[in-house]
Amino acid sequence: MEDQTSGNGFSKRLHKLKPYLAMVSLQFGYAGMYVITMVSFKHGMSHWILSVYRHVFATIVIAPFAIVLERKIRPKLTLPIFLRMVVLGFLEPVLDQNLYNMGMKYTSTTFASATVNVLPAITFVMALMFRLETVNLRKLHSLAKVIGTAITVVGAMVMTLYKGPALQIIKGHGASNHDGANAESSDQNWVVGTLMLIASCGGWASFFILQSLTLKLYPAELSLTAWICLLGIIEGGIASLIMERNMSVWAIGWDSRLLACVYSGVVCSGMAYYAQGVVTRERGPVFVTSFSPLIMIITAALGSIVLAEQIHLGSIVGAILIVFGLYSVVWGKSKDEIKTTDTEKGEGHELPIKDSNTRSGSDIFDNIEVNVTGEKNVPAEAGARS
Numbered sequence: 173m174e175d176q177t178s179g180n181g182f183s184k185r186l187h188k189l190k191p192y193l194a195m196v197s198l199q200f201g202y203a204g205m206y207v208i209t210m211v212s213f214k215h216g217m218s219h220w221i222l223s224v225y226r227h228v229f230a231t232i233v234i235a236p237f238a239i240v241l242e243r244k245i246r247p248k249l250t251l252p253i254f255l256r257m258v259v260l261g262f263l264e265p266v267l268d269q270n271l272y273n274m275g276m277k278y279t280s281t282t283f284a285s286a287t288v289n290v291l292p293a294i295t296f297v298m299a300l301m302f303r304l305e306t307v308n309l310r311k312l313h314s315l316a317k318v319i320g321t322a323i324t325v326v327g328a329m330v331m332t333l334y335k336g337p338a339l340q341i342i343k344g345h346g347a348s349n350h351d352g353a354n355a356e357s358s359d360q361n362w363v364v365g366t367l368m369l370i371a372s373c374g375g376w377a378s379f380f381i382l383q384s385l386t387l388k389l390y391p392a393e394l395s396l397t398a399w400i401c402l403l404g405i406i407e408g409g410i411a412s413l414i415m416e417r418n419m420s421v422w423a424i425g426w427d428s429r430l431l432a433c434v435y436s437g438v439v440c441s442g443m444a445y446y447a448q449g450v451v452t453r454e455r456g457p458v459f460v461t462s463f464s465p466l467i468m469i470i471t472a473a474l475g476s477i478v479l480a481e482q483i484h485l486g487s488i489v490g491a492i493l494i495v496f497g498l499y500s501v502v503w504g505k506s507k508d509e510i511k512t513t514d515t516e517k518g519e520g521h522e523l524p525i526k527d528s529n530t531r532s533g534s535d536i537f538d539n540i541e542v543n544v545t546g547e548k549n550v551p552a553e554a555g556a557r558s
Contacts, residue, residue, distance in 0.1 A: 191451045195463040198447060201439040203470035205432075206281045209273065212432035218421045219273035220412040222432060225424070227265050227404040229437030234401060234446065238394035246392045256386045257399045258407075264379040265404025265441070266411055271372035278365025285471035286331060286487050287369040289494035292461040293324040294377040296501060299458050302381055313507030320500025327493030328370070335362060336485030380457035383449060393449035400445055462502045 212222065238246075247253075276284035296317065299305040308314045383396075390396055416422075424430050448460050 191455055191459070194447045194451055195460065196466065198440075198444055199463055199466035200470060201444065202467050203285065205436045205440045206276070206285055206467070206471050208428065208432045208435055210276065210281045212429045213273070213277055215428050216421075217424070217429040217432060218412075218416055219270055219277070220408070220415050221421050221424075222273070222429075222436070223265060223269045224405055224408040224412055225433035226269075226437040226441055227401040227408065229434050230442035230445075231398060231401040231405060233438050234394060234442040235398045238392070238398040242392045242395050246395050247390050249390075253386065253390050256382060256389075257396070258403055260379060260382055260386065260396075260400050261403030262407050263375050263382065264445075265400065266408045268372045268375035268379065270411070271368045271375065275365040275368035275372060278361035278368065281471055283331070283366075283484075283487055284369055285467045286491045286494070287328070287366065288373060288464045288467055289491065289498060290324060290328040290370060291373045291377055291464050292458065292498050292501060293321045293328075294373055295380055295461045296321050296458050298377055298381050299456070302385070304381065304384060304456060305458060313504040315504075316500045317504035320497040320502075320504065323497025323500065324494050325497075327490045327495075327497060329490075330493060331366070331487055331490030334486035334489070336487075336489070338484050377457075377461070380448070380452065380460060383445075384452045384457045387449055387453050391453070393446050393453075396449060397442060397445040401441060404441075458501070458505055462498065462505065464498075 209217075209222065213219065272284065275287070296305060300307060305317075306314075307318060309318070386396065387393070424433065451460050
């Protein structure tokens with residue numbers, strides 16, 4: 173009996189840890205993608221073509237699993253749902269990725285990954301607008317979410333307006349040559365690149381919000397992922413044909429360009445869209461985006477070692493503010509999760525034992541469940557006693 177109880181306790185803890193492990197793992201995947209992508213750009217890869225090929229590989233990997241595993245649970249595809257998929261296929265595969273890659277080319281991988289820290293704040297504000305998050309300023313945890321969002325925005329402004337002196341973390345000939353070659357270009361395009369990165373975060377946040385709303389009508393994560401990737405190929409292909417008139421850019425060899433397409437497609441499109449969709453349904457879009465600061469730390473280390481990039485003082489100061497504000501938001505969000513779990517599921521508290529004949533009206537209404545469509549399911553006992 174004790175072994176069974178301990179086993180159940182371990183499985184429950186593991187189930188609670190799964191969303192955290194999934195999101196942390198994705199940040200390592202994203203950090204690796206940023207470095208590999210930057211290397212492919214230095215070898216002549218077009219970011220427009222990369223976006224298309226990326227989703228070709230993602231579709232090849234995800235579509236068979238979606239067809240087989242969700243054949244019995246896949247909802248009917250209606251026109252409103254399909255139109256949402258079309259928008260999803262544009263927001264992240266086309267708009268976000270191309271703006272991000274252009275911004276990263278104008279700045280650096282470290283700065284680009286640091287700018288992603290503004291993503292949770294944008295997502296939080298949009299979630300409030302679409303009533304996916306609630307705020308009560310009389311509660312400490314709600315106030316922490318608002319203050320944390322404001323601090324995050326201030327940190328992003330510091331990173332945008334103040335570059336500061338370069339900090340030589342890893343000394344070597346490669347670092348000095350790299351910085352000397354790109355100093356003038358970075359200074360000239362720093363503001364433009366930053367605006368592109370912030371705009372890409374806006375597109376990415378919109379993607380998370382719309383994905384959350386779409387999954388309520390189409391609760392099939394693999395199928396939705398496959399549709400997003402397929403539509404991303406079509407829409408990205410049209411954009412690429414408009415922006416890239418030279419057809420030779422479509423040719424890639426057995427080098428870093430092919431590696432960037434395969435890696436980013438399988439890990440950061442196919443697997444990421446699916447994992448984010450699953451966690452979004454369980455915890456919400458704000459939770460999913462709250463782990464993005466890890467990308468900054470991982471990418472800064474990889475960028476300094478692999479690409480010999482320097483980190484600037486403005487990036488560090490802004491990043492510290494962003495991380496502090498972000499985890500103020502996460503702390504407030506965690507308190508929301510605890511309250512929701514305690515009130516709706518009754519976990520972690522012993523229910524008072526009352527005689528069935530002495531139950532009050534408030535006890536009955538406390539057991540009314542609200543489903544995702546907003547309809548109230550009143551227990552049969554409550555209906556009989558009303």
